[in-house]
Amino acid sequence: MADAQPLLQVKGLTRRFGGLLAVSALDMSVHRGEILGLIGPNGAGKSTTFAMMAGAIEPTAGEMYFEGQSLNGLPTHAFAARGIVRTFQHNKPFDSMSLQENVMVGMHSQVPLSLWQVVLGTAKARAFEKHVHEKALHWIDFVGLGEYAKADVHTLSFGQGRLLEIARGLAAQPKLMLFDEPAAGLTATECLRLADIIRGIAAQGIAVLLIEHDMAFLMALAHRVVVLNFGGKIAEGSPAQVQAEPAVVAAYLGQLKVPHA
Ligand SMILES: Nc1ncnc2c1ncn2[C@@H]1O[C@H](COP(=O)(O)OP(=O)(O)O)[C@@H](O)[C@H]1O
Ligand SMILES: [Mg+2]
Known part of the structure; x- marks a missing residue:
C-alpha cells in the first residue's frame, strides 16, 4: 500500500466560508488501490474536503498534488481530466x-x-x-x-x-474516486453489493476515498481512516486504531454510535 509517491497528497489544505473555518490545515494522502475512509461528525468538513479535491471549490490555503503535480489553480474540468471523479449523494441520470x-x-x-x-x-x-x-x-x-x-x-x-x-x-x-455517502438510502442487500463493488474498484488499482455515516459499512471496507472534527484531523490509522482513540469517541458522543474495537 505504501508506494513511494502518494496518488493524492494534500498539505495544509484549508477552506474558509466567511468567518467559518470549514477545513483547517489538513494533511493527508491517498495511495493507489487504497480504500481510505474520511469520517467525522456532521459539519466536520468532509464534503468541503471532497469539493476541493474535485476542483469544485478553491482552497483558501494549502496545496494538493496529484501524481506529484500541483493541482492548485487548475479549472474544475482539469481535475476530472487527470482522473479525479466524484460521485454524488443524489444521483442525477x-x-x-x-x-x-x-x-x-x-x-x-x-x-x-x-x-x-x-x-x-x-x-x-x-x-x-x-x-x-x-x-x-x-x-x-x-x-x-x-x-x-x-x-x-x-x-x-x-x-x-x-x-x-x-x-x-x-x-x-478515474484514478481516484470520491464517494460521498454512497450507502445512504440503500437496503442492507444493496449495501453488501456496494461494498463488493468498491472492493472491486480498489482491486483494479483505483484509489477510493469514502465518506460514510454507516460506521459498520465503512469500518469493514476501509484499509485506513482519517477522522475530522471542526475541520481538523484528529486521528488517522487503521479502523481498529481510530475507533480506540479517545478523541474520536469523544467527537462522536451524542452523534453516532462508534463500534469499539
Ligand atoms: N457553501 C458553503 N457556504 C457556507 N458554509 C458552508 C458551505 N459548505 C459548507 N459549509 C459549512 O462548512 C462546514 C463543513 O461542512 P461540510 O464540509 O459539508 O461538512 P460534512 O460534510 O463533514 O458534514 C459546516 O459548518 C457547513 O455549514
Ligand atoms: Mg457532507
Missing part, C-alpha cells in the same frame, strides 16, 4: 435515455477524433463508437446492471440508480 447511453455520455471527454472524422463516419470514428459501446457495457456489467443496459433509466430503483452513477464514474477512467 439523464432523462429518457438507456443505462448504456447514460454511461456513454460520461465518456465524451475521451473522444480522440476530429470533428471531420466523426462527420465523415471514418473507420476510426466507427471503431471508437464501438469501443465506447463496449466500455459502457463493461462498466454496467461490473456494477451488476448488465441485464438492464438497454432499459430506460426511469425503470431503475433508487439503489440501482446509485450503481449506475458509479458505472458512469468508472467510464471516465
